[in-house]
Amino acid sequence: MSFRSSLRLLLRTIVGTAPGRACVLLALAVCAGLLAPAVLAVTGLAVTRAPAAVDAGLTSPAGRDLLSALALIGVLFAVGQALAPVRDAVGVSIGSTIVQRLRERLLGATLGPPGIAHLEDPAVADEIQRGSGIEWDVGPMTRVVEELGKTVTQLTAAIGSAVLLAGLEWWAPLVLLVAVALSHLWTDDEEHRMVQAQEKYAVLDRRADYHRDLALDPPAAKEVRLFGLAGYLAGRTRGWRLDYLAEVWRARAARRGPVPRTLAAVVVTYGLVLGTLAARVLAADVGVGQLAVYVPAIATLTGLGAGFVDLWWVRQGAAAVPHILELERVTLTPRTRLSGTGSAAGKPERELRLSGVRFGYPGAAQPVLDGLDLTIPAGTSLAIVGVNGAGKTTLLKLLARLYDPDEGAILVDGVDLRDLDPASWRRQLAVVFQDFVRYELSARDNIAFGRPPDDADDEAEALRTAARRAGALDLIEELPSGWETVLARQYAGGAELSGGQWQRIALARALRAAQGGARLLVLDEPTANLDIRAEADLFERFLELTAGTTTLLVTHRLSSVRHADRICVLGDGRVSEQGTHEELLAAGGTYARMFRLQADRFAGAAETSGAADLSGAADLSGTVADV
Numbered sequence: 001m002s003f004r005s006s007l008r009l010l011l012r013t014i015v016g017t018a019p020g021r022a023c024v025l026l027a028l029a030v031c032a033g034l035l036a037p038a039v040l041a042v043t044g045l046a047v048t049r050a051p052a053a054v055d056a057g058l059t060s061p062a063g064r065d066l067l068s069a070l071a072l073i074g075v076l077f078a079v080g081q082a083l084a085p086v087r088d089a090v091g092v093s094i095g096s097t098i099v100q101r102l103r104e105r106l107l108g109a110t111l112g113p114p115g116i117a118h119l120e121d122p123a124v125a126d127e128i129q130r131g132s133g134i135e136w137d138v139g140p141m142t143r144v145v146e147e148l149g150k151t152v153t154q155l156t157a158a159i160g161s162a163v164l165l166a167g168l169e170w171w172a173p174l175v176l177l178v179a180v181a182l183s184h185l186w187t188d189d190e191e192h193r194m195v196q197a198q199e200k201y202a203v204l205d206r207r208a209d210y211h212r213d214l215a216l217d218p219p220a221a222k223e224v225r226l227f228g229l230a231g232y233l234a235g236r237t238r239g240w241r242l243d244y245l246a247e248v249w250r251a252r253a254a255r256r257g258p259v260p261r262t263l264a265a266v267v268v269t270y271g272l273v274l275g276t277l278a279a280r281v282l283a284a285d286v287g288v289g290q291l292a293v294y295v296p297a298i299a300t301l302t303g304l305g306a307g308f309v310d311l312w313w314v315r316q317g318a319a320a321v322p323h324i325l326e327l328e329r330v331t332l333t334p335r336t337r338l339s340g341t342g343s344a345a346g347k348p349e350r351e352l353r354l355s356g357v358r359f360g361y362p363g364a365a366q367p368v369l370d371g372l373d374l375t376i377p378a379g380t381s382l383a384i385v386g387v388n389g390a391g392k393t394t395l396l397k398l399l400a401r402l403y404d405p406d407e408g409a410i411l412v413d414g415v416d417l418r419d420l421d422p423a424s425w426r427r428q429l430a431v432v433f434q435d436f437v438r439y440e441l442s443a444r445d446n447i448a449f450g451r452p453p454d455d456a457d458d459e460a461e462a463l464r465t466a467a468r469r470a471g472a473l474d475l476i477e478e479l480p481s482g483w484e485t486v487l488a489r490q491y492a493g494g495a496e497l498s499g500g501q502w503q504r505i506a507l508a509r510a511l512r513a514a515q516g517g518a519r520l521l522v523l524d525e526p527t528a529n530l531d532i533r534a535e536a537d538l539f540e541r542f543l544e545l546t547a548g549t550t551t552l553l554v555t556h557r558l559s560s561v562r563h564a565d566r567i568c569v570l571g572d573g574r575v576s577e578q579g580t581h582e583e584l585l586a587a588g589g590t591y592a593r594m595f596r597l598q599a600d601r602f603a604g605a606a607e608t609s610g611a612a613d614l615s616g617a618a619d620l621s622g623t624v625a626d627v
């Protein structure tokens with residue numbers, strides 16, 4: 001987008017966001033701009049009156065005229081001194097409001113769509129990075145508006161100076177203004193190219209940031225050290241950043257192209273006007289008072305070229321705005337908004353049915369699920385198993401409506417999921433994903449997030465119940481500050497949890513959601529980090545506690561799935577087998593093979609380790625992926 005278009009957008013944003021303050025800024029900037037030519041005019045007057053005043057004395061009428069002119073200069077100076085900081089302060093305040101609004105719009109555009117497909121689109125990721133230009137800090141955008149105010153002052157001062165200079169020759173201000181306009185025209189293209197280069201190569205900057213964050217990120221710290229990646233990451237961070245800067249500098253070098261032309265235009269026009277002025281002075285056409293006005297007026301006009309260098313900030317700030325608007329256009333379209341307005345309260349009451357579901361990730365050559373049919377009676381538990389990449393998590397994501405199927409439908413009590421309001425449907429869900437979030441917040445927040453904040457007096461007790469059921473209560477109470485302990489060691493008094501402990505916290509969060517009325521519990525390998533017996537205990541307890549709630553469970557440990565009412569095996573994008581544990585064993589298919597393999601492995605491990613009592617858990621050591 002051209003600078004003019006993005007500037008228009010920026011101005012529209014300023015006026016739309018803070019119309020009152022924008023008017024005040026404009027008025028202050030114009031007044032501050034008018035002061036400069038006014039001071040020049042009065043200075044000319046004072047210089048003209050000075051000789052007569054000196055001859056007649058300060059008490060004479062000529063002396064009093066001089067004194068009043070000098071007093072007026074003093075007043076104008078004082079007003080100028082007062083106006084400029086007020087104008088800048090108003091600019092900064094508008095800038096801060098705009099940053100805040102644009103930040104909200106950026107977040108709205110990113111978080112707005114109920115699905116997540118847009119976040120996996122590289123083009124959207126780039127727009128987010130570019131739109132975040134607004135986010136560098138509050139500094140730049142406040143500076144942008146401040147500079148806009150100064151620019152208006154400069155323009156007003158230049159117009160006033162042009163009017164004064166027209167007293168010398170009508171064409172004098174025009175030729176100077178033409179030179180300024182030409183130099184802007186010539187540099188404009190180069191400046192634009194440079195901003196474009198910054199935007200175009202934002203992806204290089206994003207990669208540099210990623211490598212830097214990996215080096216600084218505590219979760220990655222272990223692998224970074226073990227794999228000896230520190231030097232590599234530092235090198236790659238430097239490499240990507242240098243690649244980015246090289247492109248930007250290449251564009252910057254191109255800016256030097258118009259410098260000789262610009263210089264020539266300024267020298268020629270400046271020389272012409274100054275030469276004319278000198279000739280008129282020599283011809284005694286122009287007195288010393290006028291000289292005192294014309295020389296600074298010429299300087300103000302020619303300074304317009306150099307002074308506009310600050311427009312660079314405006315250019316940068318303006319560049320981020322279109323990306324935020326583009327992001328909104330891409331992400332807040334009806335396509336990403338997800339359809340559906342029906343209430344999902346109380347669903348599913350009868351059944352959840354997937355019919356002919358086909359789904360592939362955007363840009364993928366093959367669908368993950370293809371012609372999948374599955375019926376889950378409400379109130380029962382279903383375990384989903386399958387090799388790595390079979391599509392188990394994808395199936396859960398479709399059920400959570402993070403994506404919609406490409407073909408086929410998911411029916412809840414006979415109603416297409418697409419006809420239900422996504423937010424209403426999600427209130428029926430309690431999900432623990434494989435990659436659940438470990439919030440660097442208090443233990444209380446980590447569990448309370450399962451359900452929107454609640455002012456009810458019994459919330460603390462409800463959180464305790466959820467934690468107890470997930471087997472997390474003891475561990476929370478033993479934390480240094482109990483429920484208020486931040487679950488991250490980077491915070492003073494914070495605590496680091498083990499993988500299994502985190503899973504208990506995540507389970508407690510899901511149980512908190514269940515307390516809030518969720519009717520579909522979805523657990524995607526929620527216990528992979530628990531030891532065998534803890535997992536077996538937890539599942540048994542979990543399924544007991546959630547009896548009557550529809551529960552979907554993904555796990556690779558087949559001992560756990562035995563407790564589910566039914567088991568389905570995913571393969572080739574569809575359900576390849578389903579039944580109870582006993583039925584599937586009797587059928588002698590994939591499930592039976594997977595189960596025996598795990599059981600054999602476990603028996604072998606038990607023999608060699610001399611394990612004593614492993615009854616009921618003799619199938620837990622391998623993974624489905626081994627088959």
Ligand SMILES: Nc1ncnc2c1ncn2[C@@H]1O[C@H](COP(=O)(O)OP(=O)(O)OP(=O)(O)O)[C@@H](O)[C@H]1O
Nearest residue numbers: 120361364368386387388389390391392393394395
């Ligand atoms: N966000 C995504 N974008 C593109 N492809 C994806 C995405 N998530 C998963 N996939 C692909 O979809 C396929 C199914 O992935 P999914 O995570 O559903 O498998 P899974 O059965 O849960 O595997 P696992 O047992 O390893 O957890 C895989 O080939 C994976 O690479």
